[in-house]
Amino acid sequence: MKRSVFFSLSVLLGSSIATAGHEVHWGYSGADGPEHWGELNPQFTECKNGKYQTPIDLTQMVDQQLPPLDFHYRPGGDDEINNGHTIQIHYAAGSSIRLDGRDYELKQYHFHTPSENHIGGKEFPMEAHLVHADQDGHLLVIAVMFQEGEENLALKEPWAAMPTHVDEHTPLPLQVSAEALLPQDHDYYRFTGSLTTPPCTEGVTWIVLKQPVTASAGQIHKFAEVMGHPNNRPIQPLNARLIVE
Secondary structure, eight states: OHHHHHHHHHHHTTOOOEETTEEOOOOSSGGGSGGGHHHHOGGGTHHHHOSSOSOOEEOSOBOOOOOOOEEEOOOOEEEEEEOSSOEEEEEOSSOEEEETTEEEEEEEEEEESSOSSEETTBOOSEEEEEEEEOTTOOEEEEEEEEEESSOOHHHHHHHHTOOOSTTEEEEEEEEEOSGGGSOSOOOEEEEEEEOSSTTOOEEEEEEEESSOEEEOHHHHHHHHHHHOSOOOOOOOOOTTOOOBO
16 A cells, blocks of 8 residues: 555656556546546556545535644745646645644645535635645645635745646746645545545545635636646545545
8 A cells, every 4th residue: 555655646746657668648538538547557447446536525524523733834835837737836845734643744736627526515616735745655635625706825926937838847936835825714624535636546635624715717717728628537426435524
C-alpha cells in the first residue's frame, strides 16, 4: 500500500505516468474520459473497481463532534503549472496540518471547475484541493468550495501569472499563501476516499470545509477558459461509507 501511495503522490506532484516508455493519456471526455480511466492502464484499475472513490455527494452526515483542524501554514506557493488537467501551485516545505496525531505537509494545491464534490446535492462553480502527505506517504486532501461573489484576493497573484499552455509553468515572484484560500470558519466534513484523477488510489482522507469562499465571475471564467473544458470527475457511489461532521 505504501508503494502505491508514494506512486500516487509522485503523480500529484506532476510526474508523468508511463508504460513501456510512453505517457498514458487521460482526459475528461471521449475515449480517454472518466468512464474509461480504468481501462487505460493496469495501474488505473481502482478507477473502475474501487469502492471508496471520490468525488461524492455529501449527504446524510453523522454528527461525531469532530475536533478543530490544526493548521500550521505559511506562504509557500512558489511555482504554478498548467499540466493540461488543472492549474497546480507547488508548495515549498514547511506548511502542515495536524490530524489524528499525524502531521501532513502541504505539497500542492489545484483547482476544478465545476466542483467535483457536491454538498447536499449542490454543485459549486469551482473547488480547490489542498494536497498533503505525511512522512509515510498517507494522503490528506482539503477541499474548499467557491461560489460566485466578490473577487478572491488569494487568487489574484496566481491568476495574474496563470500559464495558458499545457506543460507551461510560471515561477511566482512572491510566495503565495494557501491559508488565504481558507474560509474563516473551519468546520468540516470528513470521509475516506480516493484521488479524483488516475490512478484513483484509495485510502485518502478527505476534509471538505463547510463554508464556501467567493471568487468573482471573471476569476472563475478565466480558469475555465484556460482549461478549455470542465475538469471534474463525475460523482461516485458512496457505498458503505460514513460522512462525519
